[in-house]
Amino acid sequence: MRLSIAGAGAVGRSVAQLAGDYGHTVTAIADSRSAAIDPDGLDTDAVLERKDSEGVVGTADPEDALTAEYDVLVEATPTTLGDAQPGFGYLERALQRDRHVVLANKGPVAERYGEVMALAEDSAGEIRFEATVGGAIPVLSTIEDYGPATITAARGVLNGTANFILSRMAAEGLQYEHVLAEAQDLGVAEADPSFDVEGTDAALKCVILANVLAEDDREYTLEDATVEGIDAIPPSALELAREDGRTIRLIGEVAGGEIRVGPRLVPEHSDLAVTGTTNIVRLETEHAGRLNLSGRGAGGPETATAILADAGRLSRLDP
Amino acid sequence: MRLSIAGAGAVGRSVAQLAGDYGHTVTAIADSRSAAIDPDGLDTDAVLERKDSEGVVGTADPEDALTAEYDVLVEATPTTLGDAQPGFGYLERALQRDRHVVLANKGPVAERYGEVMALAEDSAGEIRFEATVGGAIPVLSTIEDYGPATITAARGVLNGTANFILSRMAAEGLQYEHVLAEAQDLGVAEADPSFDVEGTDAALKCVILANVLAEDDREYTLEDATVEGIDAIPPSALELAREDGRTIRLIGEVAGGEIRVGPRLVPEHSDLAVTGTTNIVRLETEHAGRLNLSGRGAGGPETATAILADAGRLSRLDP
Numbered sequence: 001m002r003l004s005i006a007g008a009g010a011v012g013r014s015v016a017q018l019a020g021d022y023g024h025t026v027t028a029i030a031d032s033r034s035a036a037i038d039p040d041g042l043d044t045d046a047v048l049e050r051k052d053s054e055g056v057v058g059t060a061d062p063e064d065a066l067t068a069e070y071d072v073l074v075e076a077t078p079t080t081l082g083d084a085q086p087g088f089g090y091l092e093r094a095l096q097r098d099r100h101v102v103l104a105n106k107g108p109v110a111e112r113y114g115e116v117m118a119l120a121e122d123s124a125g126e127i128r129f130e131a132t133v134g135g136a137i138p139v140l141s142t143i144e145d146y147g148p149a150t151i152t153a154a155r156g157v158l159n160g161t162a163n164f165i166l167s168r169m170a171a172e173g174l175q176y177e178h179v180l181a182e183a184q185d186l187g188v189a190e191a192d193p194s195f196d197v198e199g200t201d202a203a204l205k206c207v208i209l210a211n212v213l214a215e216d217d218r219e220y221t222l223e224d225a226t227v228e229g230i231d232a233i234p235p236s237a238l239e240l241a242r243e244d245g246r247t248i249r250l251i252g253e254v255a256g257g258e259i260r261v262g263p264r265l266v267p268e269h270s271d272l273a274v275t276g277t278t279n280i281v282r283l284e285t286e287h288a289g290r291l292n293l294s295g296r297g298a299g300g301p302e303t304a305t306a307i308l309a310d311a312g313r314l315s316r317l318d319p
Numbered sequence: 320m321r322l323s324i325a326g327a328g329a330v331g332r333s334v335a336q337l338a339g340d341y342g343h344t345v346t347a348i349a350d351s352r353s354a355a356i357d358p359d360g361l362d363t364d365a366v367l368e369r370k371d372s373e374g375v376v377g378t379a380d381p382e383d384a385l386t387a388e389y390d391v392l393v394e395a396t397p398t399t400l401g402d403a404q405p406g407f408g409y410l411e412r413a414l415q416r417d418r419h420v421v422l423a424n425k426g427p428v429a430e431r432y433g434e435v436m437a438l439a440e441d442s443a444g445e446i447r448f449e450a451t452v453g454g455a456i457p458v459l460s461t462i463e464d465y466g467p468a469t470i471t472a473a474r475g476v477l478n479g480t481a482n483f484i485l486s487r488m489a490a491e492g493l494q495y496e497h498v499l500a501e502a503q504d505l506g507v508a509e510a511d512p513s514f515d516v517e518g519t520d521a522a523l524k525c526v527i528l529a530n531v532l533a534e535d536d537r538e539y540t541l542e543d544a545t546v547e548g549i550d551a552i553p554p555s556a557l558e559l560a561r562e563d564g565r566t567i568r569l570i571g572e573v574a575g576g577e578i579r580v581g582p583r584l585v586p587e588h589s590d591l592a593v594t595g596t597t598n599i600v601r602l603e604t605e606h607a608g609r610l611n612l613s614g615r616g617a618g619g620p621e622t623a624t625a626i627l628a629d630a631g632r633l634s635r636l637d638p
Contacts, residue, residue, distance in 0.1 A: 018606060022466060136607035138461045145460055145628040147341060269588045271613070287337060288455035288624040291614040294590070301606040309464035317636070 001100075001315045002041075004028035004065050006090050007076035008057050011104050011131070014300035015074055015307050016044040022308040023315075024072075030065035034058050039069040066093050072311050076104040079204065081222060084108045091116065091127065098124035102310040104131040104303055110204040113211040114219045126317065128310035133205045134158060135297040136305045139281045140212060141313070142293060146285060148213050153255035153284040158205045160277030160298050161189045161196035162230050162250040166263070167275040170238045170247045176231060188277055198229035199250060199261040206252040206259045213254060220259060228262035241265055247273050255284075320419075320634045321360075323347035323384050325409050326395035327376050330423050330450070333619035334393055334626050335363040341627045342634075343391075349384035353377050358388040385412050391630050395423040398523065400541060403427045410435065410446065417443035421629040423450040423622055429523040432530040433538045445636065447629035452524045453477060454616040455624045458600045459531060460632070461612060465604060467532050472574035472603040477524040479596030479617050480508045480515035481549050481569040485582075486594040489557045489566045495550060507596055517548035518569060518580040525571040525578045532573060539578060547581035560584055566592050574603075 001024050005012045008031035019026050025041040036047045036058030051057045066073070073094035077087050084107030091101045091108055096119070103109060108116050109129050120127045130140045134156075143151055157163050161183060168179045180197070183189035195201050203225040210220040230250050241247050244265075249272060251264040266272045271292050274280045279297025284290055296302040320343050324331045327350035338345050344360040355366045355377030370376045385392070392413035396406050403426030410420045410427055415438070422428060427435050428448050439446045449459045453475075462470055476482050480502060487498045499516070502508035514520050522544040529539040549569050560566050563584075568591060570583040585591045590611050593599045598616025603609055615621040 014606075021469070136604070137610065138457065138464060141460065141464055142457045145457060145631060146624060147628075147631065150340070150624070271590075285455070285624065287333075287620040288618075289615045289621065291456065291612070293610070293612055295610040296608045299607075302608065305465060305469070305604065305607040309466075312464060312466065 001025075001071040001311050002027045002069060003072050003074050003311065004068050004070035005074045005076060006030050006065055007078070007104075008051055009076065009078070010300035011303045011307070012074070012076040013048055013051070014304035015076065016048060018301065018304050018308060019044070022312060024308065024311055027070050028065040028068035029057050030062040031057050032062065035060040035062045035065045037064050037068050066090060070099060072100040072102055072314060074102050074104070074307055074311075076307070079106045081107060081111055084111045088112055088116070092119055095119045095123035095125050095127065100125040100314045101127040102131070102307050102314070103127065103129035104307055106132045106204045106208060109211060110207040111221050113208075126314060128313060129208070130310050131303045131306035133208050134279050134281050134293070135295070135299065136302040137279060137281060137293045137295045137297060138306075138309070139209070139293055141309070142283065142291065143212055146288070148215050150286040151213055151283050152286060153253070154209050154213065154281060155251060155253045155255070155272070156281035157249055157272060157274050157279050158252045158281070158297060159196050159199070159202040159250060160279060160296075161193060162199070162202065163274060163279070164188050164277045165197065166230055166233070166238075166249055169233070169235060170242070171275075173235050173239065175235060176233060197231050199227040202250060202252045203227045203259070203261045206254050206261060210254045210259050218257070225259040225261060230263055233263055242268065249273060320344075320390040320630050321346045321388060322391050322393050322630065323387050323389035324393045324395060325349055325384055326397070326424075327370055328395065328397070329619035330622045330626070331393070331395040332367055332370070333623035334395065335367060337620065337623050337627060338363070341631060343627065343630055346389050347384040347387035348376050349381040350376050352381065354379040354381045354384045356383050356387050385409060389418060391419040391421055391633060393421050393423070393626055393630075395626070398425045400426060400430055403430045407431055407435075411438055414438045414442035414444050414446065419444040419633045420446040421450070421626050421633070422446065422448035423626055425451045425523045425527060428530060429526040430540050432527075445633060447632060448527070449629050450622045450625035452527050453598050453600055453612070454614070454618065455621040456598060456600060456612045456614045456616060457625075457628070458528070458612055460628070461602065461610065462531055465607070467534050469605040470532055470602050471605060472572070473528050473532065473600060474570060474572045474574070474591070475600035476568055476591060476593050476598050477571045477600070477616060478515050478518070478521040478569060479598060479615075480512060481518070481521065482593060482598070483507050483596045484516065485549055485552070485557075485568055488552070488554055489561070490594075492554050492558065494554060495552060516550050518546040521569060521571045522546045522578070522580045525573050525580060529573045529578050537576070544578040544580060549582055552582055561587065568592060
């Protein structure tokens, strides 16, 4: 497939780097200020070197990436809430052109799911968004294959930053602020970590899961989630938990029409007690009991893997 | 899709029971002595009641299930080795009729993989076989989506019977023979358990994984696997392991072109130290680190889930 990549951050860059390994061609890539276009396929190494040295991918208008020749728009601009713009507008234009869309941007499917699905319905193109939930972990494709109606609940650790902090606090008995600083040094937490530590990121992923599981019955947005973060957990709480053979993790849960994110006690050696930045999603199914899927929930190459898997599925649809 | 089901054991029966929930119609089902056929869709409840009370599904010739009107042949006859007959013949006829095939029977893709792929290549129909490895766990579809070339190793617990026995021995300090008898009482082990406890079942699944991962580069059969079972492990070995923070599990491994099944020491709380009849497959990927997929590896409804997921994928291919 020919890919146009909107967004040249860690994810967009990794997609550009790996697309060739998966048999795809990058015909356009845009950052916030520029675009590089080549209907015969860009020299992605050269484009990314330019981005490194000059701060821009090319000399074209970013707009040109949307009007370029492509089969799949990879929407990897930063997640925005509410109206989910400009990402929503980009995917809208692609679908109106009967092109496919692969989303890494959570905003549109967390905040305007019904509208996105309606656009896809009216389009010859399809939309896929594996990368929006659990990074490299094949959560949404598993739900799709097994049938959303047969999945009765989804529960898991969906934010690597928060999990890293809690598992380090548990392992070392350290204060939250100390481990947060460590996480920031390692690049595991952002300078402004609130999106991760307040539970918003995990909540968006749970909202997307809830939308997928509900199919057409009901639509959810971030407002439907009950969210509590990890910034008020003292080391004593973790110590108390350990004495009882438990630990604390930031758990997201979609069950019975409710969406909840918050710190939960889990058995110390539970599958849910993943360590470091690992994510895990546990699906309860109607006929096959429990399925656990765990792996890396974030990172450029990891997220690109999910995007390119979606592109592969789209390529196998086309006659 | 219209399904013709070859085999009316636990798996075939479950497919017949659940097909309707997934939007499919069963137009034929055969056991070893009979068949029931209805191009407009069988009353599967009635057919299965007949099987319960009379021991046969219908009054037609089993052969008729192969010549019936159907889109997908579900091949769920017992796994056979070597020439993999009669299962191989059934799938051959379906593909020669340009029909799709969904396999639960491991024989053809473990012992005659190249021939099966060649038949599928020449057919308008496709073949899928998720149910042959890890039951309900979406192993093969995950490998397919991420690209076999990007999976560098696969390792896991692929036989529930052997795992149940070892995890019970570890938990209770009991002798192998005692726990085997318990497993047989529970229906977790067969009267003749050799296929499971000698490692053959796990080895077949690893051979299938090796074939999928190698793509066209190399073809494997059961003879290529180095296999050791669990029947010579004394409780003292598990005790010694525990003192070192480890336990023993029957681990199958596909890596570096080699296929090995045998008892291995694993850390006590490792993801691989699953308990009971749970299965787990750990995939090492080139760009996304490690993926762990665990769940129920066997059982009628569980295996049917994988078969019906494959049928769903096939239905989404058809224009």
